[in-house]
Amino acid sequence: MVATRTQAPDSPKILIVGGVAGGASAAARARRVNEHARIIMFERDPYVSFANCGLPYFIGGEIADRAQLLIATPELFRDRFLIDARIRHEVIAIHRATKRVMVKNLDTGEQYGEDYDKLILSPGAAPIVPPIPGATAQGVFSLRNIGDMDRIIAGMTHAKEAVVIGAGYIGLEAAEQFVHRGLKVTVVELQDQVMPFFDREIAEPLHRESERNGVRLELGRGVAAIEETNGAVTGVTLADGTRLSADLVLMSIGVRPNVALAVDAGLTIGASGGIATDAYMRTSDPDIYAVGDAAEYAFGPTGARLRVPLAGIANRTGRLAGEHAATGASRPAPAAWSTSVVRVFGYAAGIAGLSLRAARQAGFDARAVHIVSYHHASYYPGAAPIGIKLVYETGSGRVLGAQVVGAAGVDKRLDVVATLIHFKGTIEDLGELDLAYAPPFGSAKDPLHMAAFVAQNDLDGLAPLIQPDADLSAFQVVDVREAGELEELPLCDAPHAKHIRLDDLRDRLGELDPALPTVVSCRGGQRAYAAVRILAQHGFAQVYNLSGAAAMRDFALNRRSGAEPATHVDLPRPEHLVDDA
Template structure:
């Protein structure tokens, strides 16, 4: 039996009394999720989705890995096709169709078929906007030259793959997620790769000591870093890119340039329709993702969400929150009710060769900018039991509020176990958990998977000691010139990893500290350091109980101070990034 078209009068009239016509502008994460959820909760709604690109739902986070060949089957990136939407969901997904305007009074949209040029109007009861964001292209000379690319969709990916077949020198502009991922993938393919970043570190929203190991891992794998400068011009030869000139005059040869300096929300349609725009430049929404027009919703990179750590509404251009809020908008549009949209916490992770780093919630810098009296602790431990083969060092920076102990965020770095710890912290901060809650969590343990005292437990213990006054912490990048500094490591350790910018440090082994107290002045503010913090904690407790009135522990000790204050450049790091071996079992908080 031949099925009537989805937009035929027969189908529309049968459902008219039972459900609305829902139009969705844009697919991918937010729009496609909204469409599927709307259908699941309302079988009778008429749902039409317009997507101006050739693919309506694709794995945009997987694009760099296809470019590098790590993903080899291109079809695996196509999450859902128009045919699947029609056959499984009875959703009319129209690709290469662009919505040009919205008439809120008539409740219609003007649509252009980009293949034929046909222009027509569609009526709606509910409209969901998911127009996404476009890569920012700085207005610099030569930016439109052949061989200069941005990466947003499947078409961009295909052009980059074709354009990089003979590439020998690649310049990646921008060192956020996409910039690092694409640099890694190009390095695997063989070209010489340079990253240019205007800030003085990669991943600018990480705290410095978390970004520094990424610098070293990139350089160890042959990626050149040009930090603290931007692109002044892009050069061409015979119409094709041949190099770039940086803002300090440095010239870099290049036969391919990838611009990855951020994204700009596609809000033009919303602005033209008179919808409210929020303070962060995204489409303003409420708890159900409705815009200032209650019949129009917005999701995805162009929309604002409630940002969990601060409660403010802002843009968070990540796929996870787009998917989750898409479901909310789709259900509310189709039924008039739904659970409120979840908050965004900016949980994210990046892999750079043999290393990973990620963040959940706020960095310490961001927490202080948001007005929190934020403190932080750094610990180094293992991703599973140290005695079980394959244990890899894991570094954690836990950020918490002074006084309340509320956990505000965490950054995690290492070769293994990074995502597991980030997910635990993301769950904790979602429920407004404290360092006491974190210390009390009953986490899974067996030697191949973790430790009886997980690294997160250790971080929470140290934070408790800090707030309880048992071992107050000093940040790893602090100026130590006013402290009486005591380094309690062995001589060989100090030679291998000097305590950066502390030439006045006095070296007294922890085991000798009680016998050499007379060499120290108990009236001076005293800071104790070791390799990763555990022995220093023991030293702090010894001194505090022998009459030293003001004693501190250097958070993360020599290891984190090295990352925080000792920027290595060039190709000095020839071995994988190594967090120091934790002083496991030597001292326990």
């Protein structure tokens, strides 16, 4: 039984649809700012406020205690917050004219009405299940809630081979965890790379790390059908006829916002397919708010309003919507910058803001620099490789985004960039940041500092950059690495490159034509920069630094579509870098 108390005459009655992330945050904040409001939260599933981002890790056994996934319970909401959290209750209709919703008790079938003063919609999103034969067979799963997790774990009891359809966050996290549980795993992705919204050279290390750990990648492949025998999955047939054996299939090709309730109520749906909202997360009806995966947000890099189905922005905007509903005022909702990160076995990769491809599609005159370095001083034990792609605007130098990949320190760099772009910082600002330094934690010149310095050199004309996937056939190409490095990692698609060690360059200038446009490469970019400056000051009019050098070019040009596993080349080792610490 829910505790009650005398309500003040002007206390609002707030109904919340959805009890996870945005909805739960809205409920808790509404109570904190208005002790007298009546708050009812409806959740159609058996759980409220659970850690949906932790579900793959319980499947794989990294999280051992199931109870740790349950952040709050209906009892806690009742006893601590005086919030009536009704699980297994689905709001099936909104009557805006009378400010009333219809609710269905999914356990009893009972339907009843509930009046509201303010209504907050946080219905989330549902996994996309394509209309292919066999999609409903026993052993085919999606992963969105606790019930899905439990069904997958039960299905794994006798499973030996898993096919994961979709190579986004959930797909890669689940593939990793299936491997941990001893399954043979294949990942199928319609695009020709994993994490399709990453630029190719950031995704490629994840390809190789997945293959190193036994995952088979079928990239650039569509799914034609899921095979079944006696109702149970037995395999997957790809569009080109390839057959994959499987006794467990996970669909992870994306989510579709649950907007049917809003559509039926006549609320405006935005251009991205989410519920349109204003700066305070109000919908086209000022007494109804929307947050979470079904709502649109201001997207920081462009200012457009888009769906951004990530937990962080759902929680932050849910908090503000709850405050506004309970008091009539709040700070405006923050912009979303799509900051996110994924771990794939020993590597991690993430993005903050825009990729270079997305920046150019959005109309920015964007450029990018690649840095290959280490997450802390290379001479300190345990230095792990890290690659950074920093995207910035020509002219203003405004940082538009970054992608980071590596074995350690990825999240730290992403968070710094996310903070910078939130405040519309520039490459000058990034180069001036006073970041924490000691050898176990970083370098005196952090990889982010180095990225900023290279970007400054690019915009200032000291060492103009050319992207790692550029066609080099019309350029005079100079590779300044040691001979052994060329054997280990040839410079892709540049058979005409001339090898001149950096230390020999000044003595061999006569072997080069200063009238030709020239591109210089090394392994990670630092020695090439030194060579560019030498050439530029010896009469070479057009000389460019190959951004990210041979390492990033190898990643960028690894054109894959069901290809054989790539050569396993890691980011550079310490002996190929000059440590600036």
